[in-house]
Each structure stands twice: as C-alpha cells, then as structure tokens.
Amino acid sequence: MAEPTGTRVRSGSRVPRRVLPYVEGAALVLAVIVPVVLGDRTDLVTLATNVLILSFLAISFDLCWGLSGIMSFGQALFFGVAGYVIALVGRDLEFSEIWGTLPLAMLAGLVLAGLFAAFLLLGRKPPTTIFVALGTLTGSYAAERLVSGWQYVGAGNGLSSIKLLKIGDYEFVEGTAFYFLALSLLVLIYAGARFLKRSQLGLVLAGMRQNEERLAFFGYRVQLFKAVVFSLAGLVAGLGGALYSYHQGFIGPGNMGPGLSTTAVLYCLLGGSGTLIGPVFGAVTVEVLSYVLSDLDALKPIWPVILGLILLAVVMFQPKGILGLVVSDRERIGSYGRRRKER
Amino acid sequence: MALLEIRGVGKTFRTLRALDGVDIDVMAGTFHGLIGPNGSGKSTLLKAIAGAHVADSGTIVFEGRDITRATPYERARAGLSLKFQITAVLPELSVYDNVLLAMQSAETLPRLLFSLSRRALDGEVTGLLERFRLIDRADDLAGELSHGQQQWLEIAMALALRPKLLLLDEPTGGMSPEERRVTGELLEPIKAHCALIIVEHDLHFIRDICDRLTVLDQGKVLDQGDVEAIQRSPKVQQVFTTRV
Numbered sequence: 321m322a323e324p325t326g327t328r329v330r331s332g333s334r335v336p337r338r339v340l341p342y343v344e345g346a347a348l349v350l351a352v353i354v355p356v357v358l359g360d361r362t363d364l365v366t367l368a369t370n371v372l373i374l375s376f377l378a379i380s381f382d383l384c385w386g387l388s389g390i391m392s393f394g395q396a397l398f399f400g401v402a403g404y405v406i407a408l409v410g411r412d413l414e415f416s417e418i419w420g421t422l423p424l425a426m427l428a429g430l431v432l433a434g435l436f437a438a439f440l441l442l443g444r445k446p447p448t449t450i451f452v453a454l455g456t457l458t459g460s461y462a463a464e465r466l467v468s469g470w471q472y473v474g475a476g477n478g479l480s481s482i483k484l485l486k487i488g489d490y491e492f493v494e495g496t497a498f499y500f501l502a503l504s505l506l507v508l509i510y511a512g513a514r515f516l517k518r519s520q521l522g523l524v525l526a527g528m529r530q531n532e533e534r535l536a537f538f539g540y541r542v543q544l545f546k547a548v549v550f551s552l553a554g555l556v557a558g559l560g561g562a563l564y565s566y567h568q569g570f571i572g573p574g575n576m577g578p579g580l581s582t583t584a585v586l587y588c589l590l591g592g593s594g595t596l597i598g599p600v601f602g603a604v605t606v607e608v609l610s611y612v613l614s615d616l617d618a619l620k621p622i623w624p625v626i627l628g629l630i631l632l633a634v635v636m637f638q639p640k641g642i643l644g645l646v647v648s649d650r651e652r653i654g655s656y657g658r659r660r661k662e663r
Numbered sequence: 664m665a666l667l668e669i670r671g672v673g674k675t676f677r678t679l680r681a682l683d684g685v686d687i688d689v690m691a692g693t694f695h696g697l698i699g700p701n702g703s704g705k706s707t708l709l710k711a712i713a714g715a716h717v718a719d720s721g722t723i724v725f726e727g728r729d730i731t732r733a734t735p736y737e738r739a740r741a742g743l744s745l746k747f748q749i750t751a752v753l754p755e756l757s758v759y760d761n762v763l764l765a766m767q768s769a770e771t772l773p774r775l776l777f778s779l780s781r782r783a784l785d786g787e788v789t790g791l792l793e794r795f796r797l798i799d800r801a802d803d804l805a806g807e808l809s810h811g812q813q814q815w816l817e818i819a820m821a822l823a824l825r826p827k828l829l830l831l832d833e834p835t836g837g838m839s840p841e842e843r844r845v846t847g848e849l850l851e852p853i854k855a856h857c858a859l860i861i862v863e864h865d866l867h868f869i870r871d872i873c874d875r876l877t878v879l880d881q882g883k884v885l886d887q888g889d890v891e892a893i894q895r896s897p898k899v900q901q902v903f904t905t906r907v
Contacts, residue, residue, distance in 0.1 A: 520767055521775040523756075527764045530753045537713065537747075538768040538824060539739030548772065649755065650804070656781075657759035657788065658801060 339646050344514075344597050351503055355496045366494050369567055371607045372502040376560025377580070378587035378599035379506075379513055383553040385585075386594035387517055389529040390546055391449050394436075394456030395557050395584045397463050398429040400576020402558030403565035404473055410483030418487050422505075422562055429558020430551050437547035446532065446543055457578055464577030478572025485566040494567065502563055506600075509556055513596050516552075523656040525549065590634050592641025594652045601642055606631070664727065666691040666858050667712070667828060672721035674707055674882075681707040683882040684721070689828065694850075694859040696873035696890075698866065700902065703879040705862040706748055709830050712860070713745035714738045725828070739768070744826035748833050748862075750813040754806025758797055758816060761805045762788045765823035788823070795819040795849060810837045815849070822853065829853065831861045835868055847872045870894070878902070 351372070358364045377399050384390040402425035409424065410416045440447060440455045447455075468476045484491040485501075492498045516522055524545055527535050532542050565571040574580065583606065584599075591602025609630065613623035638644060640652075665688035674682040682704045689695045697705045710716040712723060714735035723731045730738055753761050766784050767775065774780055792798040795815045800808060805816060814834055821829055834850075835843040843865060850859065850872060863869045869876065870890055877887040878899050886896045893899055 516776065519776050520763075520770065520778045520781055521772065523760060523764055523767070524775060526756060526760075527753050530755055531751060533735075534747075534751045534753065535764075535768075536735045537715075537739055537745050538765050538820075539736055540768055541736050545772070653755050655757055655760065655802075657757065657763050657785070 338651050340595065340597065340651055343643065343646070344510075347597055347600065348507065355499050362495060365496060365499055366567075367607070367611055369494070369499045369502050370564075371604050372499065372506050373560055373563045373567060374583075374587070374607060375506055375600045375603045376509060376556055376563070377584045378591070378603040379509060379596060380553040380557035380560065381584040381588050382593055382596055382599040383513060383516075383549055383556065385588060386596070386599070387513075387522070387525045387529075388546055388549045389449070389525075389532075390441075390550055391453040392456040392550070392553070392581075393453050393578065393585065394458075394460030394581050395553065396578075396580035397436075397456070397460040397576050398433050398554040398557035399561035399564065399580065400467075400571065400573075401432055401463065402426070402428045402561035403571035403575055404467070404479065406562045407479040407482045407565050407571050408473070411479065414483065416483040416486050416566070418485055418492075421485065422559060425558045425562030426555045427558070429561065430555040433554020433557075434547070434551040436554075437550040441543045441547045441550065443543075446536075457581070460576060460578050460581045464573045467576065468573040474572075476573060478570060478575075479565075480570045482565050482569050482571065484569075492566065498567055502567070505559065505563070509559065510596060510600075513556070516549075517596065517654060518656075520656065521545075522654060526653055526656075586631055588641075589639075590631060590641055592643030592647065592652070595641075595643050595647055598641050598643035598647075605642070665689060666726060667860075668722075668724040669708075669712070670722050670724070672708070672711060672718045672723060674704075674711055674716055674719050681882050682711065682718070685879070685882070685884055687877050687884065687887065689858055689860060691827070691858050692854055693874045694854065694861065694872050696869040696876045697860060697862045697879060698864075698869055698876060699879035699885070702881075704882040705879055706832055707882075708879065709745070709832050709860065709862055712738075713743055713830050715745070739824060742827035743830065744821040744824040744828070745830040746817045746821040746832060746834060748836070750810070750817050752805040752808070752813050752816050752820070754804060756805055757802050758805050758808065759788060759792065759801040761816060762791055762819055762823050765820040766791075768824060791819045791823055796845075811839070811842045814838065815846070818846070818849070822857075826857055828858045828860065831859065831863075833862055833864065835863060835865055843868050 354368050355365055377395060381392060381395045384392045405428045406421045406425050409421060436459060440452050467473055473479060484493060492501060524540060528542055528545065535542050587602035587606060588599040590605055592598030609627055613619050613626055619626060667689040669685055669687040672682055672685045685708060697708065699705055707716060711718045714733060718731055722729055725741055725743065728741065730741060763784060766788055767780055770780050792801050797812060797816060808816060818834055835846050838846065847868060873890060875889055876893040878885040878893060880902050885902060886893060886899050
C-alpha cells in the first residue's frame with residue numbers, strides 16, 4: 321500500500337488530556353462558595369454579583385469572536401438596550417416580574433442583534449471582518465449618542481431608581497439572593513453555549529473560523545450561521561443587561577457604548593477566547609483588579625494606567641489569554657468525532 | 664441530456680482573456696479530463712463551474728438548471744463538489760472532523776444544533792477514511808498530514824458531499840508515481856454514481872482514468888473527444904510538442 325511521501329509527520333499522535341471540564345468545575349465550586357466566604361461583606365458580594373453579570377457580556381462576545389469569528393465591537397449595545405427596555409417597562413408599566421421581564425430582555429437582545437446581523441452579515445457578498453467590526457462599533461456609538469440626548473430615557477443621566485426585580489411578592493435586592501439568581505442564570509447560559517460549541521453546529525463554527533470560503537463550497541450558508549450565532553449572542557447580552565439594570569438600579573448611555581463593548585473584548589482576550597470559561601475569568605480579573613487598584617490610596621490617580629499596562633502585557637506576551645497556559649489549542653478548538661485513548 | 668452543459672463561457676481578468684467561448688458537455692457517469700498548456704484556462708474553467716469565479720459571458724447548465732450566476736453554496740447544494748488545486752483542508756480540525764464537516768453539510772441548522780446525525784454519519788465517515796487509507800490518522804490534526812495524505816483527505820471531503828459532479832484540480836500534484844496510481848484506484852469506484860471533471864498535468868494519469876478529454880489552449884477549446892481521438896489529434900500534438 322502506498323504511503324504518501326512529503327514531509328514526514330508524526331503518526332498516531334494522541335489527543336491531549338482535557339482540562340477544561342476541571343477548570344469549569346473548579347470555577348463553579350468557587351462561585352458557589354464565594355458568598356459564604358465573603359459573609360457579611362455586602363460590598364464584596366455586590367462586586368461579585370456585578371462580575372457575574374458582566375460575565376454574560378463576556379460570554380456573548382466569545383460566542384461572536386471566539387466561536388464564530390465575528391469581530392463585534394458593539395456587544396454592549398444589546399446589553400444596554402435590554403437594560404433600558406426593562407427599566408422603561410418598570411417605570412411606565414410598573415412591571416418587573418421575573419417571568420416577564422427577563423424573557424423580554426432576551427427577546428430585545430435577540431431581535432436587535434438579528435436586525436444588525438441582517439444588515440451586516442446577510443448581504444450578497446460576504447462582509448469583511450473590518451466591515452463588521454466598524455458596523456457594530458458605529459451602532460454602539462450611535463446608540464450611546466442617541467440615548468444621551470433623549471429626554472424620555474433620561475438623556476445623559478440615564479434611568480435610575482429602577483423598579484426591583486420580583487417573583488410574586490419577593491423582591492430581589494442587592495445581596496446573596498441576587499448573587500445566586502445571577503449565578504443560576506449564568507450557569508444555564510454557559511451550559512447552553514457549551515452545548516452549542518460541542519454540537520455539530522459547533523463543528524461548523526470551528527470550520528468557519530479557519531476557512532469560511534471552504535465551507536461555502538461544502539454547501540454551508542456561512543453568513544446565515546453567523547447571523548444566528550450573532551443573534552443568540554445578542555440574547556445573552558440582553559439578559560446580562562437586564563440583570564445589570566435591576567442590580568445597579570441604574571442604566572445609562574455608557575452601558576451601551578464603545579467603552580463597555582471594548583471592555584468585553586478585553587475580557588475575552590485576557591481570559592482566552594474560544595473557551596467560554598476564559599472570558600469569564602477575564603471579567604473576574606479585570607473587575608477585581610479595577611476594584612483593588614482603585615481602592616488603594618497610593619494608586620488612586622493612576623490605577624487605570626496600571627490596569628491598562630497589565631492587560632497590554634497579557635495580550636502581548638500571552639495572546640491565548642490566561643487559559644492558554646493550561647488549555648491546548650486542540651481542546652480550545654474542540655474535537656467532534658472519534659477520539660483515541662487519551663494520555 | 665448532458666449532466667453539465669457549458670455554452671460560450673468567457674472570463675476576463677483585466678486585459679487577460681482567460682476563457683473565450685468555451686463549449687463542453689459532460690455526461691453522467693463519465694470521467695472528463697481538462698488538459699492544456701500552463702495558462703490555458705483549465706483551473707479558471709473549473710472555478711467558473713464551481714462558482715469561485717463568475718463567468719462574464721455564456722451559460723453553465725447543471726441538470727437542466729442554469730447555475731451561471733449561482734453562489735458556491737447553491738452549486739454545492741445542487742450537487743457540485745470542488746477539490747481545490749491548493750489543498751484547503753481545515754488544519755486545526757482532526758482528519759475525522761474534516762470529513763464529518765463536509766458530510767453533514769446537508770443537515771438543517773436544528774439537526775446540527777442537537778447533533779442528531781453525528782452517530783448516523785459515523786459509519787460513512789469511517790468508511791471514507793478507510794477507503795482513502797486515512798483511518799489510522801483519523802484523530803490527528805489535518806495540518807499534521809503529509810502533502811499526499813492531505814490531497815487524499817481533500818478528495819474524501821469532496822466525495823463526502825455525495826456530489827453528482829466532482830471537480831478535481833490537480834489531485835495528484837506533488838505525489839509520487841505510486842501515490843498517483845493509488846489515487847486512480849481510489850477514484851475509479853465513484854464512476855457508478857458521480858461524474859468527474861479533472862484538471863491534471865500528468866497525461867498518463869489522465870489517459871488512464873478519463874473517458875473523454877477536452878484540450879484548452881489560450882482560453883479556447885482546441886479539441887475534444889475520447890482519449891484515443893485526442894491522442895491522434897494533429898492540433899493537440901502540435902500544441903503539446905511545441906508549447907508544453
């Protein structure tokens with residue numbers, strides 16, 4: 321039998337052992353015990369809740385970039401718009417029941433992202449990465465400017481004193497209950513994103529990231545797949561935006577602008593894109609570092625510079641992010657068919 | 664009726680007339696070779712059929728349907744499958760996943776999301792890998808394969824689409840004589856269910872596997888017919904003795 325020649329390559333290489341499930345398990349255990357450890361430090365429980373909520377935005381961006389190769393510089397748009405939607409529903413309709421408002425926020429994120437996807441992704445010719453990046457950035461910037469001058473939604477001051485999230489007579493205020501609500505929803509969203517990534521659809525996305533043109537010749541409608549994932553990412557961001565509004569009791573123009581959108585990109589790059597859990601670690605790292613550095617008197621005037629330098633160093637010297645230290649490329653990309661015995 | 668009817672197809676790149684009024688018929692179940700000197704328009708014609716280039720003039724009709732302006736996606740769905748000249752396997756996916764990705768392309772989005780066909784396709788994917796002698800490398804990354812193995816993987820991926828017409832652009836490029844012989848053996852069984860258009864510089868390989876040949880020169884059809892007729896053609900002999 322002929323054995324093709326050319327560069328001799330290693331044969332029978334084994335698939336490296338998977339570490340992501342252990343990282344995910346450890347992260348979940350840690351997340352569950354955080355409020356117990358923090359005890360009555362309500363300020364830290366509030367910070368931890370905030371980190372969980374921003375993790376929705378991080379996962380939303382990872383669905384776009386890490387899984388599908390869509391560079392969105394406007395992911396905060398869906399986060400912020402959903403936040404405004406539930407704030408207005410609370411203010412004008414006096415409604416904040418969890419069974420109605422959170423699905424509404426997800427729907428707002430889904431529909432808005434779907435409209436953006438239709439415009440940016442579903443043209444006759446496949447759009448370039450730069451076109452999509454600038455399109456989403458422009459959308460995010462335009463929305464921030466629009467809201468800043470619109471009195472009905474509070475203009476530059478945003479909307480405050482947002483009605484508390486309710487289940488029947490129970491109201492979610494800042495604290496442990498809200499933390500576990502956010503954690504439960506984050507775990508559900510994470511499980512859904514993980515299910516998508518490991519499905520046959522995830523294989524299509526993995527192929528798309530490597531060679532879009534090749535997939536079109538297989539008969540895949542690449543842009544449609546991208547539009548679907550982008551819309552789902554909008555749904556995830558929308559849920560995060562609603563939780564943010566309820567938790568902070570406030571939503572402002574800055575929550576849908578390029579600033580927060582870029583922060584989501586940083587979460588992803590810092591933690592490790594394409595891993596789903598990496599961007600969550602990125603959100604934890606950025607937010608905790610911001611909190612710690614801004615709390616130190618000596619560093620107060622310059623903490624954003626220090627944070628920026630740290631982020632720059634990670635992006636330059638560890639481009640695969642924090643998780644890139646322990647997760648192989650093979651595991652990050654995923655394996656969808658048979659696997660030989662692991663070593 | 665021909666499976667593929669190409670009528671008066673032309674393609675110009677700036678000032679270069681790459682294809683000029685090409686007429687070809689490809690019948691179902693036949694292996695059709697495209698030969699000609701470098702720059703004669705063979706790969707351009709193959710790409711115009713697959714949709715990588717859109718013809719400026721003329722028509723391309725596949726199974727009675729005009730696909731001249733169809734997208735690559737639409738052509739693939741219609742039953743056309745292209746193996747690129749430069750290997751375009753997905754290097755960061757395993758060999759198995761490359762074939763699975765091609766094979767599952769007919770599935771709907773919900774079926775892909777819920778992985779409803781993963782088990783059902785396993786036998787077919789494994790069968791193709793066994794046929795193309797890649798089963799022992801199934802879990803390795805496609806980028807780790809040798810050049811020859813990548814060529815075989817590409818052909819396996821193109822066949823995984825269950826095409827009615829397979830387009831192969833230099834499938835034996837960079838292969839040893841023995842590998843070329845094996846490639847011919849691997850292609851032979853597909854004749855029962857799939858026609859083939861093949862661009863190849865190795866005239867011995869082309870002669871051994873093809874039923875009909877079309878000779879292109881400077882973007883035009885110089886001659887076409889069965890293999891014996893082309894071998895005897897004075898026009899073809901002149902081109903191949905003076906310019907190849």
